[in-house]
Amino acid sequence: MSTTSNYKSLFKDKAFVTSLVFSLIFLIGSLVINFYAGTYATEVASNSVSDIILNNIKVYDVDGIFIYGPIIFWFVIAPMLFAKPWRIPFTLKSISLFVLIRSIFITLTHLGLPVDHIAIPASNVLDKISFGDDLFFSGHTGLPFLLALIFWDYKPWRYFFFLASLFFAAVVLMGHLHYSIDVLGAYFITYSIYHICLRFFKKDQLVFNNGLSILST
Numbered sequence: 001m002s003t004t005s006n007y008k009s010l011f012k013d014k015a016f017v018t019s020l021v022f023s024l025i026f027l028i029g030s031l032v033i034n035f036y037a038g039t040y041a042t043e044v045a046s047n048s049v050s051d052i053i054l055n056n057i058k059v060y061d062v063d064g065i066f067i068y069g070p071i072i073f074w075f076v077i078a079p080m081l082f083a084k085p086w087r088i089p090f091t092l093k094s095i096s097l098f099v100l101i102r103s104i105f106i107t108l109t110h111l112g113l114p115v116d117h118i119a120i121p122a123s124n125v126l127d128k129i130s131f132g133d134d135l136f137f138s139g140h141t142g143l144p145f146l147l148a149l150i151f152w153d154y155k156p157w158r159y160f161f162f163l164a165s166l167f168f169a170a171v172v173l174m175g176h177l178h179y180s181i182d183v184l185g186a187y188f189i190t191y192s193i194y195h196i197c198l199r200f201f202k203k204d205q206l207v208f209n210n211g212l213s214i215l216s217t
Helices: 003-010 014-043 063-083 085-106 139-150 155-174 180-200 202-210
Strands: none
Touching: 003 085, 014 085, 014 202, 063 085, 063 139, 063 155, 085 139, 085 180, 085 202, 139 155, 139 180, 155 180, 180 202
8 A cells, every 4th residue: 555545545534634733732841841851950060070981081072963963864764653543543643642751851960961072062953952061861772772672573674773773872871871780770670661652552553553444453
C-alpha cells in the first residue's frame, strides 16, 4: 500500500486522528514546560562540582556537534515516521513524556555547569530547548536511547539509535557539558520512562507495531 493510501486510511480512523492530535498537543505542552523549567534551572544554578570522569579527560571543542548533531538526527527520523505515520502517536507521546519528566528533574537540583566546559554560543538554534544548566539528566543521551527502546524490534534502527545515544554521551562528556551522572542516569531514567509509556499508551504501542491491521479490527 502506498504512503498516500496509508494516510487516507489512517485519517478515516477517528481514534487515530484523536490520538495524533493529542500527541501533538502533548508535545507542544511539554516543550513549553521545558522552556520554563530550563529558564528556572539556569537562573538558580549554583556552583560546579568535581567529577571522576571529567577530572580525567581534557576538554574538546565539540560545540558544533552538540548543537547541530541533534538537528541532523531529527532530519533522519522525520522521514522514517512520515513514511509509516501509524508510528507517530506513540513516538511523539513517548518523547513528550520524556521531555515532561526531564523538565521536573532539572528543576530539583541546581548545579552549575562544570567549570571548564566549552563555551556554547549564546544564540544558537537549540537556544530555546537547551539552556546549559539543565543538566540532570542528559537529553542528548536519553532521547536517542528512548528511540532505541521504541524501535527495539527493528534491528537496524535499534542499533542506529543506540549508537547515536553512545555518540552523544561521549560528546557531552568530551565538551564537559554534562556531569557523568547526568549521562549514566539518563539510561536508567529513560528505561523507566519507556515502561511508563508502555502502560499509559498501550493502544498506541500496538498500533505502532501492527499499523493499519490493528486499526481495522
